[in-house]
Amino acid sequence: MNLLTSLEICSGAGGQALGMEQAGFHHVGLVEIEPSACQTLRVNRPEWNVIEGDIHNFDGAKFRGIDLLAGGVPCPPFSRAGKQLGGDDERDLFPQAIRLIDECRPQAVMLENVRGLLDAVFEDYRTKVELQLKKLGYKPGWKLLNASDFGVSQLRPRVVFIGIKNEIAERFSWPEPFQNEPLTVGELLFDLMGEKEWIGAEAWRNQANSIAPTLVGGSKKHGGPDLGPTRAKRAWAALGVDGHGLWDEAPCRDFSGMPRLTPRMTARIQGFPDSWKFSGKKTAAYRQIGNAFPPPVAKAVANQILAALSGKRIYKVA
Numbered sequence: 048m049n050l051l052t053s054l055e056i057c058s059g060a061g062g063q064a065l066g067m068e069q070a071g072f073h074h075v076g077l078v079e080i081e082p083s084a085c086q087t088l089r090v091n092r093p094e095w096n097v098i099e100g101d102i103h104n105f106d107g108a109k110f111r112g113i114d115l116l117a118g119g120v121p122c123p124p125f126s127r128a129g130k131q132l133g134g135d136d137e138r139d140l141f142p143q144a145i146r147l148i149d150e151c152r153p154q155a156v157m158l159e160n161v162r163g164l165l166d167a168v169f170e171d172y173r174t175k176v177e178l179q180l181k182k183l184g185y186k187p188g189w190k191l192l193n194a195s196d197f198g199v200s201q202l203r204p205r206v207v208f209i210g211i212k213n214e215i216a217e218r219f220s221w222p223e224p225f226q227n228e229p230l231t232v233g234e235l236l237f238d239l240m241g242e243k244e245w246i247g248a249e250a251w252r253n254q255a256n257s258i259a260p261t262l263v264g265g266s267k268k269h270g271g272p273d274l275g276p277t278r279a280k281r282a283w284a285a286l287g288v289d290g291h292g293l294w295d296e297a298p299c300r301d302f303s304g305m306p307r308l309t310p311r312m313t314a315r316i317q318g319f320p321d322s323w324k325f326s327g328k329k330t331a332a333y334r335q336i337g338n339a340f341p342p343p344v345a346k347a348v349a350n351q352i353l354a355a356l357s358g359k360r361i362y363k364v365a
Contacts, residue, residue, distance in 0.1 A: 051072050
């Protein structure tokens with residue numbers, strides 16, 4: 048069978064992988080170091096080739112000729128919420144991504160990260176990455192995409208880095224924003240908030256009348272099952288949501304006060320389908336959700352890459 052194929056690194060809970068699948072890519076491998084995230088991938092897609100381990104030790108040579116190398120390399124080195132150490136941060140995995148691009152020689156590359164990567168302080172870093180890709184025969188490009196432009200009920204700006212082989216680079220164009228506005232948080236979550244017949248659900252829906260602030264998943268060292276720093280919690284409070292933690296279940300019938308979100312609610316805000324299951328305890332599950340690339344955004348970009356790669360099927364899937 049001759050399919051457009053992809054190899055993904057730092058796969059997490061599968062947000063990007065799901066979006067690429069929806070666009071039509073066939074995953075030949077997904078590399079992820081976190082056991083709980085690997086279990087999430089296996090539970091939802093038993094047929095996927097999930098490779099649990101550190102990408103520093105991963106050899107991409109056997110995947111040479113794939114159509115697309117994708118991934119969401121760690122954000123802390125570039126996040127405005129951190130020290131923005133960039134290449135001096137031990138968590139910076141762009142060098143490993145470049146190594147794997149060299150080993151795999153895909154037709155296209157798609158990597159996502161936080162918008163801090165476009166800050167002036169990282170201009171030299173971005174130039175270095177671009178030069179490395181150009182030497183390997185790719186035309187590189189960066190673009191800030193807002194998840195809310197692609198149907199996601201969340202203010203989530205993400206930087207997407209694209210590299211396309213020079214001979215087909217002119218075929219690629221960035222996705223255009225959707226014409227329709229995304230649902231408000233109240234519209235999106237009303238059924239989940241009211242599933243235990245909470246009498247305040249309708250009033251809450253009316254208050255939660257805008258999209259969500261950016262979900263913050265935290266890191267292994269910092270962050271738990273809450274909705275982010277003080278400024279984010281204030282934004283959630285304006286929507287009638289207590290951002291100081293998550294609940295296991297929706298509010299009961301006679302609940303009074305501001306409800307908290309459940310992991311399932313946060314997953315819906317992130318653009319995951321309700322059928323997508325998350326492994327691990329609440330903190331581990333929410334970290335996977337909060338750090339994910341929204342599937343609808345990944346699908347939008349992957350659709351454009353797929354269009355550019357039409358006729359460039361090289362890696363054979365038995």
